[in-house]
Amino acid sequence: MPRPKPISGFPEFLPAQRMVEQLCLDTLREVFELHGFSGIETRAVEDMTTLTRKGEITKEVYVVRRLHATEDAHDDLGLHFDLTVPLARYVLENSGRLVFPFRRYQMQKVWRGERPQEGRYREFLQVDIDIVGENTLAEHHDVEAALVMLEALERLHERLGLPVVRMHVNNRRLSEGFYRGLGIENTLDVLQRVDKFDKIGPDAVGELLTSELGLSDRVADKCVALAQICTEDTSFVERVRGLGVRSEMLDEGLASLSRVLSAARRRVPGRMVADLKIARGLDYYTGTVYETELVGYESMGSISSGGRYDSLASDGKRSYPGVGISLGLTRLLGPILGRGEITASRVSPSCVVVAVDDEDSRDQADEVAARLRARGLCCEVAPSADKYGKQIRYADRRSIPFVWFGGINGQVKDIRSGEQVEAVADKWLPPAADLRPVVVSTMTR
Amino acid sequence: MPRPKPISGFPEFLPAQRMVEQLCLDTLREVFELHGFSGIETRAVEDMTTLTRKGEITKEVYVVRRLHATEDAHDDLGLHFDLTVPLARYVLENSGRLVFPFRRYQMQKVWRGERPQEGRYREFLQVDIDIVGENTLAEHHDVEAALVMLEALERLHERLGLPVVRMHVNNRRLSEGFYRGLGIENTLDVLQRVDKFDKIGPDAVGELLTSELGLSDRVADKCVALAQICTEDTSFVERVRGLGVRSEMLDEGLASLSRVLSAARRRVPGRMVADLKIARGLDYYTGTVYETELVGYESMGSISSGGRYDSLASDGKRSYPGVGISLGLTRLLGPILGRGEITASRVSPSCVVVAVDDEDSRDQADEVAARLRARGLCCEVAPSADKYGKQIRYADRRSIPFVWFGGINGQVKDIRSGEQVEAVADKWLPPAADLRPVVVSTMTR
Numbered sequence: 001m002p003r004p005k006p007i008s009g010f011p012e013f014l015p016a017q018r019m020v021e022q023l024c025l026d027t028l029r030e031v032f033e034l035h036g037f038s039g040i041e042t043r044a045v046e047d048m049t050t051l052t053r054k055g056e057i058t059k060e061v062y063v064v065r066r067l068h069a070t071e072d073a074h075d076d077l078g079l080h081f082d083l084t085v086p087l088a089r090y091v092l093e094n095s096g097r098l099v100f101p102f103r104r105y106q107m108q109k110v111w112r113g114e115r116p117q118e119g120r121y122r123e124f125l126q127v128d129i130d131i132v133g134e135n136t137l138a139e140h141h142d143v144e145a146a147l148v149m150l151e152a153l154e155r156l157h158e159r160l161g162l163p164v165v166r167m168h169v170n171n172r173r174l175s176e177g178f179y180r181g182l183g184i185e186n187t188l189d190v191l192q193r194v195d196k197f198d199k200i201g202p203d204a205v206g207e208l209l210t211s212e213l214g215l216s217d218r219v220a221d222k223c224v225a226l227a228q229i230c231t232e233d234t235s236f237v238e239r240v241r242g243l244g245v246r247s248e249m250l251d252e253g254l255a256s257l258s259r260v261l262s263a264a265r266r267r268v269p270g271r272m273v274a275d276l277k278i279a280r281g282l283d284y285y286t287g288t289v290y291e292t293e294l295v296g297y298e299s300m301g302s303i304s305s306g307g308r309y310d311s312l313a314s315d316g317k318r319s320y321p322g323v324g325i326s327l328g329l330t331r332l333l334g335p336i337l338g339r340g341e342i343t344a345s346r347v348s349p350s351c352v353v354v355a356v357d358d359e360d361s362r363d364q365a366d367e368v369a370a371r372l373r374a375r376g377l378c379c380e381v382a383p384s385a386d387k388y389g390k391q392i393r394y395a396d397r398r399s400i401p402f403v404w405f406g407g408i409n410g411q412v413k414d415i416r417s418g419e420q421v422e423a424v425a426d427k428w429l430p431p432a433a434d435l436r437p438v439v440v441s442t443m444t445r
Numbered sequence: 446m447p448r449p450k451p452i453s454g455f456p457e458f459l460p461a462q463r464m465v466e467q468l469c470l471d472t473l474r475e476v477f478e479l480h481g482f483s484g485i486e487t488r489a490v491e492d493m494t495t496l497t498r499k500g501e502i503t504k505e506v507y508v509v510r511r512l513h514a515t516e517d518a519h520d521d522l523g524l525h526f527d528l529t530v531p532l533a534r535y536v537l538e539n540s541g542r543l544v545f546p547f548r549r550y551q552m553q554k555v556w557r558g559e560r561p562q563e564g565r566y567r568e569f570l571q572v573d574i575d576i577v578g579e580n581t582l583a584e585h586h587d588v589e590a591a592l593v594m595l596e597a598l599e600r601l602h603e604r605l606g607l608p609v610v611r612m613h614v615n616n617r618r619l620s621e622g623f624y625r626g627l628g629i630e631n632t633l634d635v636l637q638r639v640d641k642f643d644k645i646g647p648d649a650v651g652e653l654l655t656s657e658l659g660l661s662d663r664v665a666d667k668c669v670a671l672a673q674i675c676t677e678d679t680s681f682v683e684r685v686r687g688l689g690v691r692s693e694m695l696d697e698g699l700a701s702l703s704r705v706l707s708a709a710r711r712r713v714p715g716r717m718v719a720d721l722k723i724a725r726g727l728d729y730y731t732g733t734v735y736e737t738e739l740v741g742y743e744s745m746g747s748i749s750s751g752g753r754y755d756s757l758a759s760d761g762k763r764s765y766p767g768v769g770i771s772l773g774l775t776r777l778l779g780p781i782l783g784r785g786e787i788t789a790s791r792v793s794p795s796c797v798v799v800a801v802d803d804e805d806s807r808d809q810a811d812e813v814a815a816r817l818r819a820r821g822l823c824c825e826v827a828p829s830a831d832k833y834g835k836q837i838r839y840a841d842r843r844s845i846p847f848v849w850f851g852g853i854n855g856q857v858k859d860i861r862s863g864e865q866v867e868a869v870a871d872k873w874l875p876p877a878a879d880l881r882p883v884v885v886s887t888m889t890r
Contacts, residue, residue: 004538005788007522010490012535015483015549022484034818036825038460038793039467043488043568045455060512064524066558067506077452077516078507093449097459099792099842101828101866104460111513123488138829140807176720223723266808266814315448341525347544349480362585370712373479380481383546384583397544 009122011330017337019344019437020160021125026328027109027159028127031152032105035144041314042086042108045077050089060112079111083128083326088313100134104222105327107163108440121330128444130324132312136239137321139256142288142308143263148358149304149325150268153292157178160342161441163294164331165303168275169260170289172307174253175279181247182219189213190441194227195281227277233240233265234258236274247353259282259290286310290325294332303332336443344437346399351430352397352412354404359385364407371425377435379404401434458688463880464789465605466570469774470552472604476597477550480589485549487531488890495534505557513745524556528573528771533758536577536765545579545765546586556666564776577757582766584701587733587753588708594749594770595713598737605787606886607777608739610748613733614705617752619698623671624778626692627664634658639672639724644658647673660729663814676810678710679703679805680729681719705733731755735770737747740776741827748777772862781888789882791844796875797824797857799838799849806832809852815869816853822880824849844881 062079209220264272287308306325413420507524525868624632654665709717730755858865
């Protein structure tokens with residue numbers, strides 16, 4: 001069999017890289033559970049009718065069929081392209097068995113059949129939190145979702161050396177109310193153009209608004225001026241007022257965004273800004289919207305986005321409003337791990353290799369290893385009774401710091417310093433820093 | 446949208462069930478890492494040529510295609526149906542970047558397009574450990590793989606109340622050597638019939654051997670007699686000798702199985718038997734083979750199987766022998782969780798609900814929650830400032846045991862006993878048993 005080649009868009013990690021990813025997942029889960037979120041997993045496939053309900057995304061779906069498919073209704077399946085559509089379906093399917101507001105996190109691969117390009121993947125790991133209410137969901141959950149994700153990202157900064165983040169927040173009712181106050185009816189058309197602000201700049205957005213939507217220069221200028229407002233405190237309210245546009249919906253949006261920003265500033269100062277160009281163009285958000293950048297790595301784009309849906313799902317009798325944020329973990333880690341900016345200190349979880357004198361005494365080495373493991377030390381027994389030098393090299397190639405010689409009352413060598421000391425397998429402990437592989441980061445912090 | 450229905454063969458768990466599954470995964474990972482196994486994940490898809498190399502399995506593959514596929518070589522993809530084929534490909538693809546023997550665990554969903562039936566799934570979680578050598582791999586790893594999986598299963602027994610297991614072990618060279626000693630050439634044909642022993646019984650196997658393979662009654666009887674040998678110690682050697690068949694390969698198989706069984710008996714007494722009917726019919730094992738049953742639940746079939754491949758993969762220059770065992774976690778947990786024999790003590794990770802007096806003081810409740818979380822307590826703030834009775838009901842419906850009232854110097858109520866005491870948010874701790882959701886099992890142990 002010739003050496004297989006990677007498949008473009010389907011990234012895979014080496015063991016040390018996966019260790020970093022796993023530590024990220026553990027950290028995220030820890031924070032989400034501290035906030036009372038329950039973990040769920042949904043099946044990888046959904047009915048195509050569920051997946052294609054949002055018109056725009058159908059081109060990206062992977063269809064799944066049995067190789068020898070016969071007439072079979074269930075062959076009409078596709079891989080999920082996000083975790084929101086499955087959540088909506090899961091909530092409807094299980095509404096009688098869930099307690100609302102339902103707080104869930106979900107960390108799973110998703111698939112999109114788009115053409116792979118820089119920073120885009122066809123298979124990637126997504127991490128979502130959502131809070132879903134039954135008929136109503138209080139606004140304070142918009143603050144909560146943002147703060148939980150910010151706390152999780154702060155923990156990744158502290159533990160993994162990822163850069164700090166800045167979350168950019170807007171409110172759909174603010175933008176829509178502003179556009180309506182200007183007499184614009186099809187506000188989604190405007191949002192979709194404003195969504196390109198970061199890519200094409202203010203002048204080009206203004207040009208699109210006049211040429212494609214036929215807005216007057218005055219109205220287009222106001223829309224562009226709104227999009228340019230970005231403040232760390234609630235002074236955005238004054239600046240919007242200064243543009244001289246009025247509507248009830250705008251007032252609601254301004255008040256709501258002020259409350260979200262104020263609450264966030266009290267709890268995580270400096271991590272959130274009101275940024276009125278945030279549009280989340282094609283998604284069906286109805287209130288607060290979030291995007292999140294890595295400070296110093298803004299060119300990576302938004303690593304974590306989301307917002308409020310007034311109707312995540314509905315079964316006719318009840319509606320299920322939700323607010324959630326999604327973290328694109330592969331999109332975040334892929335380039336960083338690829339460039340080696342973050343890596344694990346060793347490629348094996350083992351802290352110790354127990355040397356073997358000869359195959360007849362392997363049992364003794366196994367017993368030493370069992371006693372070390374009984375106290376939580378990850379270790380392995382050397383695969384062959386080679387000369388000690390070769391067994392030390394075995395450890396060294398995996399960056400495993402210690403090698404154990406002899407029986408339960410033996411000696412342990414720190415192969416980095418060469419220091420070798422007497423040790424008892426029921427008592428010896430390595431320095432705390434060597435217990436587990438740690439993450440090494442060279443990123444700007 | 447009407448209430449969606451489950452898709453047959455694609456099981457999903459409710460949050461409390463997922464909590465049990467997650468605890469299983471954490472336990473397994475802990476044991477594997479204690480033994481120095483590195484975790485990896487491979488992409489969900491493989492090239493169809495990789496997946497269809499083993500002829501027999503092609504009918505079960507799910508093909509994956511972009512909905513709007515054009516001419517695109519990479520559309521020729523299928524979902525992996527196990528974790529062994531992806532491992533072989535991963536090892537070849539990364540052989541220059543891995544250190545051998547490569548010890549890896551992998552816990553991922555796999556997909557098989559077969560018709561769903563009792564206990565069979567189309568999507569299920571599989572947990573594999575393998576040790577892969579470069580050109581050679583010592584026999585002691587056959588013992589090691591079995592012992593690591595047995596230790597992991599023992600841990601599941603202790604922590605989750607799953608029944609104890611019994612691992613049935615054979616060696617392909619023993620069976621094959623025995624058949625060759627009888628003058629049989631196409632030994633795989635015999636193995637495939639013997640593989641049906643548990644389903645159809647000794648007489649029917651004997652009948653198949655004579656009618657389908659044309660073996661004489663005497664030879665078929667010997668094959669059936671071999672399959673009926675099952676011992677807890679190495680007395681199987683005597684019993685095989687008593688059948689009067691001789692071959693060099695048989696001697697090797699007997700010696701190898703004796704060593705595996707003796708080593709296992711020293712380390713985990715009573716959990717492994719030599720069972721000479723174990724054949725693993727269609728798989729390409731070349732040495733030790735394993736199957737594992739839950740004691741008292743033998744009708745569930747083998748929950749964990751595997752064996753030694755002399756050539757897991759080969760690139761022409763080097764071969765990669767491996768030994769591994771796979772645990773079918775969904776197949777194990779699905780029926781048990783479905784019957785409610787094991788469940789979690791609460792549906793939320795939260796240990797405390799912090800009550801809210803009125804929306805204006807939500808910030809105070811958030812501060813209490815933040816201080817509890819700073820000491821690792823999972824908690825959530827009540828979603829609305831209802832009457833206390835309703836907030837207590839909110840906790841009760843999730844089986845969250847404690848409700849906090851007032852500020853940092855407040856009171857905490859155990860809603861099960863009704864007892865309410867003064868408490869300080871920076872100091873209070875619940876009883877250790879309430880800290881995390883625990884698993885409740887009613888299974889025979």
